[in-house]
Amino acid sequence: MISKLLVANRGEIARRIFRTCRDLGIATVAVYADADADAWHTDEADEAVRLPGATLAETYLDAAAVIDAAKRAGADAVHPGYGFLSENAGFARACAEAGLLFVGPPPDAIDAMGSKLTAKRMMADAGVPVLAGGDATGLSPDGLRELGDRVGYPLLVKASAGGGGRGMRIVAAAGELGEAVESATREAASAFGDGTVFLEKYVQRPRHVEIQVMADTHGTVVSLFERECSVQRRHQKVIEEAPSPVVDEKLRSEMGAAAVAAAKAVGYVGAGTVEFVLDANGGPEDGTFAFLEMNTRLQVEHPVTELVTGLDLVALQLHVATGAPLPAAALEPRLNGHAVEARLYAEDPAHGYLPRTGTLRTVRFADRPGVRVDSGVRDGSVVSHLYDPMLAKVIAWAPTREEALGTLAATLADARIHGVTTNRDMLVRVLRHEEFAGRGTDTGFLDRHDPAALGAPLIDEVGERLHAVAATLAQVSARRAGARVQPTLPSGWRNNPSQHQTAVWTVGDGREVTVRYLLARDGLDVEVDGIPVSPVTVLGQSPDRVVLEAGGVRRGYDVVLDGDRAYVDSAAGSAAFTAVPRFVDPSTQMAPGSLTAPMPGSVLRLPVPVGEAVTAGQALVVLEAMKMEHTVTSPVDGVLAEVPVTVGAQVATGDVLAVVEATQDEDGAEQP
Known part of the structure; x- marks a missing residue:
């Protein structure tokens, strides 16, 4: 029985594990680096222990420091979450040596699957289909060229340790191979401490379908069905769903059996994921699949499996970690409805998905039936360059796929997220895209579609102009409220009403938006970038709320003013504006x-x-x-x-x- 659990992680996954622990009556301990002293997961745990140091290597990746924190707090078990030390066999062994229960698979299983090269060999021996490939580490230019020719182009360079798209490169021709291997090796060594890379056949237009497995210490391994994770950018998953829209009962049974065989081959215990590449293009290879890798941990996308099976995967992890057999509900799982998850990142899709940093001014999601939000950030959270840029996972469940996609898209579109650039609008467009909404898509979807177009603001030109007007009126109201002289005068009043006032803003793509306005007795005379916006009636005006009637349509605009920034949200969409100073230093x-x-x-x-x-x-x-x-x-x-x-x-x-x-x-x- 676990009485106190330390979660060797941060952010969203730490909070997720704490939630189940509260339900089970298990006390919780958080660890935190200095950058996370005020983080949500640090506050939410029953106890928290500081990890001294400035870098990841000195904090969340320091196994000795984490184990010392567990001992000081009196924890009797450690859950690694995902990332960081979650697939580190040495950490699992060190926990056992310190008398701590490690909530994860045996170290030998982590070792076996931690090397993708070793895993591929073991899977082939177990009869699981694998892709052609070979170890590229340390090969001479001639040896590398020979291996590339044997695998065939296009091919992938992949890191043997770790995942998440790091240390991965697509190579179209032999002339690109050397630089791709060097670059992938550097990135893999930096991200995982292991620069081993290998080559693998690149399947064009594949689906990425994975099987969730759960195993106990008594030799029982079950498949908890598939998840499809084909919408990816930079080889990292963006949208996941369960079940897959292209997997029928026969294929589900075959892939599930292969995943169970893979887990049994390494003596697996706990929650794990066996990832496959699937051909579902309707050609002669349709329905064929091959092993990619096995993740010996809880996956980021585990909520969709929980929502369609009704099982709490963290609770099952804690259950089997103590030596208990899998409960009946896990032995006879059933699929119910459809669930879709979107990963909300602080990044700019229009500029190569560059991660963005800053302070989150506002984070709000509508409370809808069937919607779950797993997040590690809140109002005031700092998005740092030290960590992965994921802000939240937003998940929707519904009886049908169509309903789940609609609910998730609406929830994201209505979200209030201020302070950093995100991929929110891109996610909404993908969820509503006819290709994805049909029967899903393949892993090349985001490569085929212009990310600048997908990531462009959902709001149209007319909507942006009205949002700019609302931002300007809210700013005027704020100035009048803070005025030292006659603050009770109406917002925008001036003693020379014949002269228009001007506000200049910039928007996300760098454009300037100029608002010229005159608040007269008979209404508002306004134009944006020289285009008249009329007729417009101001029905309400304050620093945080503006109500306009434009073209006979009444709409409310919620405004957040933050220094020189104005964030405006309405039923028509969201827009962020930055005031342009009159004089430049x-x-x-x-x-x-x-x-x-x-x-x-x-x-x-x-x-x-x-x-x-x-x-x-x-x-x-x-x-x-x-x-x-x-x-x-x-x-x-x-x-x-x-x-x-x-x-x-x-x-x-x-x-x-x-x-x-x-x-x-x-x-x-x-x-x-």
Whole structure:
């Protein structure tokens, strides 16, 4: 029996595990780095222990520090969550040596599946279908070329340890292989402490379908059905659902049997996921599947399985960890309805899914039947470059897939998320896309569709103009309320009513939006970017709420003013505006040709020395942020005139990384 559990993780998954512990009467202990001192999971646990240190290696990845925290708090068990130490066999062994129950599989099973190369060999021996591939680590250029030719192109370079798309590259031709292996090796070593990579056949337009398994210490292994996770960006899952819209009962039985065989082959115990690549394109290979990897932990997307089976997977993990057999409900699982999960990330789909950081001003989701929100952030939470940019998982259950998709899309569209750029609008568009809403899609969906279009604001041009008007009126109200002289005068009043007032804002894509307005006795005279917005009647006006009637339609606008920012939400959508100051400080101006950091991070490499000629698209600075590499390239042909940063330096968004002087043609004009 577990009496006190330490969760060796943070954020959303820590809170998820605490929830089940409360239901079971188990006391909880959180661990936290200094950056998480005020985090939600830190506050929510019964007790919390600080992990001293500034880096991941010194905090959440320090097994000795985590075990010491468990002993100091008097915990008798440790749950690793996912990521961090969750698939670290050494950590599992160290817990056992310290007298702590590890809520996860045996260390030998983690070892076996922790190496994707070892896992593929074991699966082949167990009769589970696998893809062609081979170890690429340490091969000479000739050996690497020979292996690539044997596997065939296109192929994947994959990290043997870890997952989440890190250390993974698609290679279309032999000439790209060497650099892809080098880059993947660096990223894998940084993210997982193991730079082993291998090559694997790349299946074009596959589906990613995985089987949730649960096993006890008595040799019983069951399949809890499939999840489809085919909507991915950068090989990371974005939308998951259960059941798969293309898996019938026969295929479900075959894939479930293969997953059970895989788990039994490694003596598995606890919750695990066997991932497969599935061909469902209607051709001669339709219905065939092959083993990808086995995740020896709870998956991010486990809520969809919980909602369609009615089982609490964390409760089952805790149950079997104590040596108890699987309960009857898990031995005879049944599918009920459909569940879909969307991962809400702090990222910008229109700019290569770059992660975004900042402080969340507002986080609100509508309370709808069948909707579950698993989140580690709240109002005031800081989104740091130190961790994965996922803010929340929003999950919807309904009797049918169509209803579940509709509920989830509406919940996301209505969400109030202020302070950082997110992929919310992209998620809504994917959920409503005819291809996905039909019978699902394959893993190349987000590659085929322009991310800038998918991630563009849901609000249309007319809606944006009205939102800009609402932002302006709310700002006017706030100024009048804070005025020292005659604050009771009507908002926007001035003693020369013949003159229009002007407010200039910028929006997410950098455009300026200019609002010219005149509050007269007979109503509001307003235009946005020179386009009249009329007739408009102001029915209500305050710093946080504006009600307008435009074109005979009345609509309320909720406004959050935060410094120079205005966030506006209505039934027509959401928009964020930044006020443009009337005067610009000259000291803030950058030299022409300056390249700035797109996000906070650390400088990993500077491949070009100052003074060297560069070409458009050439890599100048490689950053590491949120465990991923991000390359800053030269926009033009020219000369690298300045690099004001050094390798290892920490940079903030907007910091100048390099200055390129563009090449001039014979007439003295800059080359395009």
